[in-house]
Amino acid sequence: MTESGNSVVHKTAEFLRQAIETLWNNRFRSLLTMLGLIIGVGSVIAILAVGDATNRSVQNLLSQYSQASSFVVAKQTQPDFQNAAIRYTDARAVAKAVPQVKAVIPIMVIPMTTTVRHRTKTITVITAGAGVGFDASALEAGRRFTPLEVAAHRHVCILSYDARNTIFSPGAAVTGSSVRLNGSYYTVVGVQAKPLNAGLLQSDSGSETVTVPYTLIPEFGYSYVAGLSIVSDPEHVTQDGNAAIDALKKIHGQRSQYQERDIKTLNEGIAKVFTVLTGVIGVIAGISLLVGGVGIMNIMLVSVTERTREIGIRKAVGAARTDILLQFLSEALVMCLAGGLIGLCGGVGLAELVIHTLIIKLTGTVVAFSWAPIVTIAVVFSAGVALVFGTYPAVRASYLDPIECLRFE
Amino acid sequence: MSETLAQPLSARGIPSVQERAVIDITDMTKVYELGDIKVPALRGVSFRIAAGDYVAIMGPSGSGKSTLMNIIGCLDQPTSGIYRLDGIDVANLDDRELAAIRLSKLGFVFQGFNLLARTTALRNVALPLFYAGDRDRDKKAQRVLEKVGLGDRVQHRPNELSGGQQQRVAIARALVNDPAVLLADEPTGNLDSATAEDIMALFADLNSEGHTIIIVTHDDDVASHARRIIRLRDGLVISDESGARNRPL
Ligand SMILES: Nc1ncnc2c1ncn2[C@@H]1O[C@H](COP(=O)(O)OP(=O)(O)OP(=O)(O)O)[C@@H](O)[C@H]1O
Ligand SMILES: [Mg+2]
Secondary structure: OOOOHHHHHHHHHHHHHHHHHHHHHOHHHHHHHHHHHHHHHHHHHHHHHHHHHHHHHHHHHHOOEOOOEEEEEEOOOOOOHHHHOOEOOHHHHHHHHOOOOOEEEEEOEEEEEEEEOOEEEEEEEEEEOOOOOOEOOOEEEEOOOOHHHHHOOOOEEEEOHHHHHHHOOOOOOOOOOEEEEOOEEEEEEEEEOOOOOOHHHOOOHHHOEEEEEHHHHHHHOOOEOOEEEEEOOOOOHHHHHHHHHHHHHHHHOOOOOEEEEEHHHHHHHHHHHHHHHHHHHHHHHHHHHHHHHHHHHHHHHHHHHHOHHHHHHHHHOOOOHHHHHHHHHHHHHHHHHHHHHHHHHHHHHHHHHHHHHHHHHHHOOOOOOOHHHHHHHHHHHHHHHHHHHHHHHHHHHHOOOHHHHHHOO | OOHHHHOOHHHHOOOOHHHOEEEEEEEEEEEEEEOOEEEEEEEEEEEEEEOOOEEEEEOOOOOOHHHHHHHHOOOOOOOEEEEEEOOEEHHHOOHHHHHHHHHHOEEEEOOOOOOOOOOOHHHHHHHHHHHHOOOOHHHHHHHHHHHOOOOOOOOOOHHHOOHHHHHHHHHHHHHOOOOOEEEEEOOOOOOOHHHHHHHHHHHHHHHHOOOEEEEEOOOHHHHOOOOEEEEEEOOEEEEEEEOOOOOOO
8 A cells, every 4th residue: 555745744744633632631641741851951941041141241241342452461470570570661672573463552550530529539540552452342422542642642531431420520522621630631532332231240440440542651650561452353362462472571581471361262261161061061951851751751651551452443443553653753742842842931931030130140231042042952852852762662552462452451 | 325335346346256255264273372371262264255245253152253353354363374365365464564454455343342432433433544544534434424323423422422322433433444344243242132233234234235244243133134154163163054145146
């Protein structure tokens, strides 16, 4: 007897429909059977979604920092820190030694006093070069420094969002006005946009800052600086940072120790953390799916025994082995997909809860996780469990002898 | 009344009834093994049944009637001997082919009805057609249910039907794929005599339409409807009488 492909499709659709009906008629029992799978899929989905959202939030926060800039500092603990300390003049020497970089900017963080409504206030002054340096925060108004301003030691500054609101009344246009720092006047050329809320990761110190050209450092009376900002491109940022370190060692001696920080290295570190996390999830997923799957197999074997007579009747009226096999596999598949779906909903719900209560506090920003991989994982895992653990009971059902089944009480 | 069901065998291009055995059994034995104990249920049975015949199998309890019917219905295999159904030696068939034979050539009415409990009469009757991949199954099942007088009970489940009605659903299911051979193991065993008469009348109709009918019964009245009576005792044929009624053409 030959069946057309069309009738096979029709039969399969009918098996699935019957499976849904059977499971719905026994919905409480089906739910209990699926419980292991629901918890397994749910927890994996929750962990994945939280991990994904956290990763995205962190990436979002890091977007304030330039991908093209590396920051080189002398290590805090080293035999001769005094000797290793970076001098303002090193910047020019390093720039010469590493010609492929766009700029080498000495960075200094200096507390200065300003007057806000007749009261003296301390504010953090940070040095920068022309254009985008280490800090890539967007500007709300005005512009960054021009090369001329930097070269000509101009007294210009860029205010952070908080500094602007502290020093000036809200709403007023401030570019072009002056700010007094340690007794000298600086013309405001730009104002930074409101920073991303960094939640607990945010440091309180850095919020009220004023940025000035680095060429003013000698004028402030400093010859040592906190570090060098090496501006290159995202591709070579780590490499160029290390080249700068080599140049510094040539100047300060090989015993001097420096370290380099950049977003690229940081990202690689974060990626490593997430790789480990994924591995852990994999193990949890494996165990929970094994437990869920064994539960499903157990109940299916019971169900096959209970339905021996039904199997006998079906075979006696002309069901082939494949028909019985498909019937039970359909039930396993429908049950696991339903369980996977419930697990998915539960997992997403749990993830949303964790994200909105914990992650939002930690990172300030919530970036939604992406659905596609999570739904795919839920579907693939549950279908996989159905096939791995449903096949044995289904094969067993299909091989039952019809006459033995009909005698079964 | 359905055209397909009403179609006599001769109209399906099958040669003259006398020369063609639809069932051909030679030296058949069946031994059940219960641990070390061997229970011989059939001990060498041979007979042929012509297409379109109406045969009753009788015999005391335990004589091997159900065993024989199960083998004829391709639900069980003999221990030895040859069984040809429509010329095909069924011992050589694999699972798929056996299922196909059950679907296309055989209709089995069980002693205990054997209906799917939580399924409507219509779905029960349509079941063989589902496995045959027939998309018109509901329409056909409806027609056959009407034929057995249950046109108004199609949506009832077995527990919502009387014993006689369940038996008729079982008969409708056996008939729905228009089988050449209809096997019925004690089809009237659980029924009152009036319902039994109805069912016997239905069988007579089916036989006149060309279906070969084999029934197992203890009841002489029921057996009197048949043209031929095969009697078993202790797994052997002890008599085989034809001519209770006229043989078919
Ligand atoms: N599954 C089995 N295992 C062992 N012995 C069996 C089995 N089925 C039937 N028998 C034995 O085979 C013999 C024939 O049984 P069978 O069911 O064919 O009898 P029967 O003629 O149909 O009887 P009844 O009229 O009571 O239905 C009996 O002795 C019975 O005990
Ligand atoms: Mg019997």
